[in-house]
Amino acid sequence: xxxxxxxxxxxxxxxxxxxxxxxxxxxxxxxxxxxxxxxxxxxxxxxxxxxxxxxxxxxxxxxxxxxxxxxxxxxxxxxxxxxxxxxxxxxxxxxxxxxxxxxxxxxxxxxxxxxxxxxxxxxxxxxxxxxxxxxxxxxxxxxxxxxxxxxxxxxxxxxxxxxxxxxxxxxxxxxxxxxxxxxxxxxxxxxxxxxxxxxxxxxxxxxxxxxxxxxxxxxxxxxxxxxxxxxxxxxxx
Amino acid sequence: xxxxxxxxxxxxxxxxxxxxxxxxxxxxxxxxxxxxxxxxxxxxxxxxxxxxxxxxxxxxxxxxxxxxxxxxxxxxxxxxxxxxxxxxxxxxxxxxxxxxxxxxxxxxxxxxxxxxxxxxxxxxxxxxxxxxxxxxxxxxxxxxxxxxxxxxxxxxxxxxxxxxxxxxxxxxxxxxxxxxxxxxxxxxxxxxxxxxxxxxxxxxxxxxxxxxxxxxxxxxxxxxxxxxxxxxxxxxx
Amino acid sequence: xxxxxxxxxxxxxxxxxxxxxxxxxxxxxxxxxxxxxxxxxxxxxxxxxxxxxxxxxxxxxxxxxxxxxxxxxxxxxxxxxxxxxxxxxxxxxxxxxxxxxxxxxxxxxxxxxxxxxxxxxxxxxxxxxxxxxxxxxxxxxxxxxxxxxxxxxxxxxxxxxxxxxxxxxxxxxxxxxxxxxxxxxxxxxxxxxxxxxxxxxxxxxxxxxxxxxxxxxxxxxxxxxxxxxxxxxxxxx
Amino acid sequence: xxxxxxxxxxxxxxxxxxxxxxxxxxxxxxxxxxxxxxxxxxxxxxxxxxxxxxxxxxxxxxxxxxxxxxxxxxxxxxxxxxxxxxxxxxxxxxxxxxxxxxxxxxxxxxxxxxxxxxxxxxxxxxxxxxxxxxxxxxxxxxxxxxxxxxxxxxxxxxxxxxxxxxxxxxxxxxxxxxxxxxxxxxxxxxxxxxxxxxxxxxxxxxxxxxxxxxxxxxxxxxxxxxxxxxxxxxxxx
Numbered sequence: 001x002x003x004x005x006x007x008x009x010x011x012x013x014x015x016x017x018x019x020x021x022x023x024x025x026x027x028x029x030x031x032x033x034x035x036x037x038x039x040x041x042x043x044x045x046x047x048x049x050x051x052x053x054x055x056x057x058x059x060x061x062x063x064x065x066x067x068x069x070x071x072x073x074x075x076x077x078x079x080x081x082x083x084x085x086x087x088x089x090x091x092x093x094x095x096x097x098x099x100x101x102x103x104x105x106x107x108x109x110x111x112x113x114x115x116x117x118x119x120x121x122x123x124x125x126x127x128x129x130x131x132x133x134x135x136x137x138x139x140x141x142x143x144x145x146x147x148x149x150x151x152x153x154x155x156x157x158x159x160x161x162x163x164x165x166x167x168x169x170x171x172x173x174x175x176x177x178x179x180x181x182x183x184x185x186x187x188x189x190x191x192x193x194x195x196x197x198x199x200x201x202x203x204x205x206x207x208x209x210x211x212x213x214x215x216x217x218x219x220x221x222x223x224x225x226x227x228x229x230x231x232x233x234x235x236x237x
Numbered sequence: 238x239x240x241x242x243x244x245x246x247x248x249x250x251x252x253x254x255x256x257x258x259x260x261x262x263x264x265x266x267x268x269x270x271x272x273x274x275x276x277x278x279x280x281x282x283x284x285x286x287x288x289x290x291x292x293x294x295x296x297x298x299x300x301x302x303x304x305x306x307x308x309x310x311x312x313x314x315x316x317x318x319x320x321x322x323x324x325x326x327x328x329x330x331x332x333x334x335x336x337x338x339x340x341x342x343x344x345x346x347x348x349x350x351x352x353x354x355x356x357x358x359x360x361x362x363x364x365x366x367x368x369x370x371x372x373x374x375x376x377x378x379x380x381x382x383x384x385x386x387x388x389x390x391x392x393x394x395x396x397x398x399x400x401x402x403x404x405x406x407x408x409x410x411x412x413x414x415x416x417x418x419x420x421x422x423x424x425x426x427x428x429x430x431x432x433x434x435x436x437x438x439x440x441x442x443x444x445x446x447x448x449x450x451x452x453x454x455x456x457x458x459x460x461x462x463x464x465x466x467x468x469x470x471x472x473x474x
Numbered sequence: 475x476x477x478x479x480x481x482x483x484x485x486x487x488x489x490x491x492x493x494x495x496x497x498x499x500x501x502x503x504x505x506x507x508x509x510x511x512x513x514x515x516x517x518x519x520x521x522x523x524x525x526x527x528x529x530x531x532x533x534x535x536x537x538x539x540x541x542x543x544x545x546x547x548x549x550x551x552x553x554x555x556x557x558x559x560x561x562x563x564x565x566x567x568x569x570x571x572x573x574x575x576x577x578x579x580x581x582x583x584x585x586x587x588x589x590x591x592x593x594x595x596x597x598x599x600x601x602x603x604x605x606x607x608x609x610x611x612x613x614x615x616x617x618x619x620x621x622x623x624x625x626x627x628x629x630x631x632x633x634x635x636x637x638x639x640x641x642x643x644x645x646x647x648x649x650x651x652x653x654x655x656x657x658x659x660x661x662x663x664x665x666x667x668x669x670x671x672x673x674x675x676x677x678x679x680x681x682x683x684x685x686x687x688x689x690x691x692x693x694x695x696x697x698x699x700x701x702x703x704x705x706x707x708x709x710x711x
Numbered sequence: 712x713x714x715x716x717x718x719x720x721x722x723x724x725x726x727x728x729x730x731x732x733x734x735x736x737x738x739x740x741x742x743x744x745x746x747x748x749x750x751x752x753x754x755x756x757x758x759x760x761x762x763x764x765x766x767x768x769x770x771x772x773x774x775x776x777x778x779x780x781x782x783x784x785x786x787x788x789x790x791x792x793x794x795x796x797x798x799x800x801x802x803x804x805x806x807x808x809x810x811x812x813x814x815x816x817x818x819x820x821x822x823x824x825x826x827x828x829x830x831x832x833x834x835x836x837x838x839x840x841x842x843x844x845x846x847x848x849x850x851x852x853x854x855x856x857x858x859x860x861x862x863x864x865x866x867x868x869x870x871x872x873x874x875x876x877x878x879x880x881x882x883x884x885x886x887x888x889x890x891x892x893x894x895x896x897x898x899x900x901x902x903x904x905x906x907x908x909x910x911x912x913x914x915x916x917x918x919x920x921x922x923x924x925x926x927x928x929x930x931x932x933x934x935x936x937x938x939x940x941x942x943x944x945x946x947x948x
Contacts (some may be wrong), residue, residue, distance in 0.1 A: 022425075023466075024353070043466025074457060074465050096353045098428070102435035105350040106444050113816040115881045116735070116807045133449050140453055169446045170352045188733075191809070198813035200439055201675075202911055207817050209880045212844050216851055220785065228785050229734075229754025259662075260703075261590070280703025311694065311702050333590045335665070339672035342587040343681050370686050377690055406683045407589045437676055438912075496899075497940075498827070517940025548931060548939050570827045572902070576909035579825040580918050610927050643920045644826045674913055 003029050006091075007038045008051040010179040014095060015046045017187045022046075025095035025171075026073040029179040030083045032090070035059040039079060041070035059083055074141060081145025082175060086159050091179025093186045099193035100172040103127065107168050110189070111206045113196055118209060118217035120188050122158075126151050127166040148173060161218075164189045240266050243328075244275045245288040247416040251332060252283045254424045259283075262332035262408075263310040266416040267320045269327070272296040276316060278307035296320055311378060318382025319412060323396045328416025330423045336430035337409040340364065344405050347426070348443045350433055355446060355454035357425050359395075363388050364403040385410060398455075401426045477503050480565075481512045482525040484653040488569060489520045491661045496520075499569035499645075500547040503653040504557045506564070509533040513553060515544035533557055548615060555619025556649060560633045565653025567660045573667035574646040577601065581642050584663070585680045587670055592683060592691035594662050596632075600625050601640040622647060635692075638663045714740050717802075718749045719762040721890040725806060726757045728898045733757075736806035736882075737784040740890040741794045743801070746770040750790060752781035770794055785852060792856025793886060797870045802890025804897045810904035811883040814838065818879050821900070822917045824907055829920060829928035831899050833869075837862050838877040859884060872929075875900045 001009070010027035014020035023046070028039035038054045055072040056065035062080050064072070073079075079092045095101075103110050110125040112118055128147045135143040148165045151157075163185045164174035174185040199207070221228040238246070247264035251257035260283070265276035275291045292309035293302035299317050301309070310316075316329045332338075340347050347362040349355055365384045372380040385402045388394075400422045401411035411422040436444070458465040475483070484501035488494035497520070502513035512528045529546035530539035536554050538546070547553075553566045569575075577584050584599040586592055602621045609617040622639045625631075637659045638648035648659040673681070695702040712720070721738035725731035734757070739750035749765045766783035767776035773791050775783070784790075790803045806812075814821050821836040823829055839858045846854040859876045862868075874896045875885035885896040910918070932939040 021428075022421075041467065071467055098432055099435055101351060101353060102432050102439060105432065105436045106440040106442075108439060113880065114812060116812060130447075131450070133447075136449050136453050169350065169444070169450065184733075191732075195809055195813050195816065197435055197438055198810055198908055199816045201908055202813060202819060203817040205817075207880070210841075210844075212847050213842070213880060216847050230752065230782055258665075259658075278704065308704055335669055336672055338588060338590060339669050339676060342669065342673045343677040343679075345676060367684075368687070370684075373686050373690050406587065406681070406687060434672055434675055495902075496895075515941065545941055572906055573909055575825060575827060576906050576913060579906065579910045580914040580916075582913060604921075605924070607921075607923050610923050614927055643824065643918070643924060671909055671912055 003031050003038055004051055004054060006179050007040075007054055008049070010091065010093065010183045011040050011046065011049060011054075013183045014093065014186070017183070017190075019093075019095040019097040019186055019190060020046060025093070025097075026075055026079075027091065027093045027179055027183065028073075028076075028079045029091045030059060030089075032087070036065060037076075037079060037083060039072050039076055042073050044070070075144075077139065077142035078145040078148070078173070081142055081149060082173070085145075085149045086175075088160055088177070089163075089175045089182075090177050091182040092173065092175045093179070093182040094171070094173050095186055095190075096171040097186065097190040097193075099197055100166060100190050101170075102197065103193055104166045104171050105169060108166075110166065110193060110196055111208050112214055113199055113207050113209060115209070115213065115217045116188075116195065117192050118214045119221045120185065120218075121164065121192075122161040122214065122218040122222075124208075125162060125164050125166060125189065125192075126155060126157070128168045130168050144170070161222075240268050240275055241288055241291060243416050244277075244291055245286070247328065247330065247420050248277050248283065248286060248291075250420045251330065251423070254420070254427075256330075256332040256334040256423055256427055257283060262330070262334075263312055263316075264328065264330045264416055264420065265310075265313075265316045266328045267296060267326075269324070273302060274313075274316060274320060276309050276313055279310050281307070312381075314376065314379035315382040315385075315410070318379055318386060319410070322382075322386045323412075325397055325414070326400075326412045326419075327414050328419040329410065329412045330416070330419040331408070331410050332423055332427075333408040334423065334427040334430075336434055337403060337427050338407075339434065340430055341403045341408050342406060345403075347403065347430060347433055348445050349451055350436055350444050350446060352446070352450065352454045353425075353432065354429050355451045356458045357422065357455075358401065358429075359398040359451065359455040359459075361445075362399060362401050362403060362426065362429075363392060363394070365405045367405050381407070398459075477505050477512055478525055478528060480653055481514075481528055482523070484565065484567065484657045485514050485520065485523060485528075487657045488567065488660070491657070491664075493567075493569040493571040493660055493664055494520060499567070499571075500549055500553075501565065501567045501653055501657065502547075502550075502553045503565045504533060504563075506561070510539060511550075511553060511557060513546050513550055516547050518544070549618075551613065551616035552619040552622070552647070555616055555623060556647070559619075559623045560649070562634055562651070563637075563649045563656075564651050565656040566647065566649045567653070567656040568645065568647050569660055569664075570645040571660065571664040571667075573671055574640060574664050575644075576671065577667055578640045578642060578645050582640075584640065584667060584670055585682050586688055587673055587681050587683060589683070589687065589691045590662075590669065591666050592688045593695045594659065594692075595638065595666075596635040596688065596692040596696075598682075599636060599638050599640060599663065599666075600629060600631065602642045604642050618644070635696075714742050714749055715762055715765060717890050718751075718765055719760070721802065721804065721894050722751050722757065722760060722765075724894045725804065725897070728894070728901075730804075730806040730808040730897055730901055731757060736804070736808075737786055737790075738802065738804045738890055738894065739784075739787075739790045740802045741770060741800075743798070747776060748787075748790060748794060750783050750787055753784050755781070786855075788850065788853035789856040789859075789884070792853055792860065793884070796856075796860045797886075799871055799888070800874075800886045800893075801888050802893040803884065803886045804890070804893040805882065805884050806897055806901075807882040808897065808901040808904075810908055811877060811901050812881075813908065814904055815877045815879060815882050819877075821877065821904060821907055822919050823925055824910055824918050824920060826920070826924065826928045827899075827906065828903050829925045830932050831896065831929075832875065832903075833872040833925065833929040833933075835919075836873060836875050836877060836900065836903075837866060837868070839879045841879050855881070872933075 007029040026040035176182040244266040263277040365388045413419040481503040500514040602625045650656040718740040737751040887893040
């Protein structure tokens, strides 16, 4: 699948997976060879979106490749900062998915409380700090990107090991090696947020799993020594 | 789309969007040139409603335009008060949508806790005061309208900047320049109420966003300086 | 629609309305002229139920009209007690619907906290007392019926004004003049239970509406002076 | 239905019943005559799973019957321990179903709070103890099985009377005489977990039902003296 088809499918999958409605959220893909980012146009409802309406911008300066096309998503500067900071990622998704956003709104990390979490995220999913007045009144969307990177740097997190972040008072961003992974991580994140919220209804105390269980599950499913799944040699279909 | 078609579509969209069932709720539209309001008939189930059954009443005194038609919604006097008080609105929606109604029942404003809220509502969505014995036993539905207007006046709120209200112990009303906007605001309100309720399950403390973030998002998407969306010049489809 | 068709439709509507699954719950209808009650057979899954499988029992002693047919629902004795005690009711529904059952499980009345409740139920929906060891080990299902009637008598409730009850640690029963009404009341009850539970997530304090508002809504929609709906004279379709 | 068809249907029913998505969870069946266990392959998404991809392993040592087929589920050693320890069971299901997993995450038994629970499970559904560092770093999946059996032995529970267990910080396992029963128990467990969680939103105090009511319901529906359902003699279809 080429970049345009993959990016279009990712945007549509946000709706199919119940993560987006109306014009909320966006998915983007980066072409590292061409230094081009493809992203959803701003304010276009998903059900009307067509593949050719995706907007191409230059990774370096965010300028439009085609100056008489649609405007890119207003969140484009956030995507660009992440692509520039983390060369290992290939796709980014932003949503206002219901449960993950609830965490953003109360400014809480999503604590790793079970093996479902550990199968995908090697630790708590961080919530960013509050942006300052100057950051909001200035290059707001770009500063959101810097704030995410700052959080990951400060906590020394590998963004491929914890491929999502909760933006304080806003909502989640997720990413991956591919945009398909980014969508999957957004979907799993929402599910984890639901389960953790249910856990809170049962007990206000957090129950973080021990590191040895976190790593056992994460490494069983991810990385070179993964035993989960069929591996390349054994795969039959 | 003419008034009748728009009003019929709005009533049906309440069901499609999961905001209404049975005979609960109603949508209306005002024709400012003719001083006529079209509204759902009383007690008719949505699935049986036909476009010609919508009831026309005079904006001035609420009298029936067609005296041998159906009765208008029992909430008609509330709609009329809002249309008379706020000439800038063109459509109104009332529902008993599940989450917004929960706020009405516990007599709480819906606090602006995130940017999803700020994208549509420039501040907290107010819950009205309790109606008095005399107001309930008198012209109850009309008094409900006065109570909404009183709340907006007292708090000095522009009804187009916060196009919804929670009626204490009852449920939400929303409105907009068009009835289509009114339905959209009712839908977003329900979604916001869900997310805020989830936030409450995580933390009983409210997390109101700072005004500078509220305004940044509200003004990015609304008003003359909005940068969100395609604008009229750039719109391609 | 005859009794059999109405009773079959009621049982199927429990599934359609999301109130029942598997073999849980049952709907019955009484033929007052013949002193016969028709009820769902025991342990038959809804999706396999056929109209002719409904079981007829005598109102007086619960004996089978057709001795080589299926066994009636194990809850039949509860239905019979209610039909005998309350001649004004014509249909009964029992479910384990998710939210109403949660109230039964924590032994709480469903407090009238809003006008949605008041439109259908003229006051709190009672939860019964705990059955004793002897009542459970004896004629358990019949004693459940007596316990419901005892609760309504003790609180001096007209069963047509509050047409539902929460059985402690079990689930809801509802009823009405017709079995169609009984299903509608079961559906509204579940919706009210959802909204009240959401209200509890926002505030642990109950917010019972004042009697004047309760009566205003109840009497607007029910009884001889009802102004809601089209009335018989005005009804066009 | 043969073993392969039954096991395939069970795996698909997990998705149909809303208990599984992506590659999460698995169902297995044991052939006691042949000492063979059939189980879902590891990491294969349900929507792509075909009947012939199910993996056969030997009950005794877990070795592959067909060495050039797919790898079995990574949870296979857990299934094998349960089959070996409890000869009376014929099928096992593991899921990360949303509400039951929330209980696992906060390390709580699922208390029997109502008759819906008592109709299927003769007492609280236990949550296992935390696995130790050595157990996790060693034969983790096999140790999970031992931990379940240890819990049932310690509490002196008959696994057919309480056919499910919550694995601490992980999720539920359920089982039954047949794999069809195991799926049904997983489905009912999830429903019970939802209702119990709703009960917690209403009251943080548990409301365990008395033993005489628990047994009345359990024995009405299960065991030789069951009066619920049609029995073999009376069954018409």
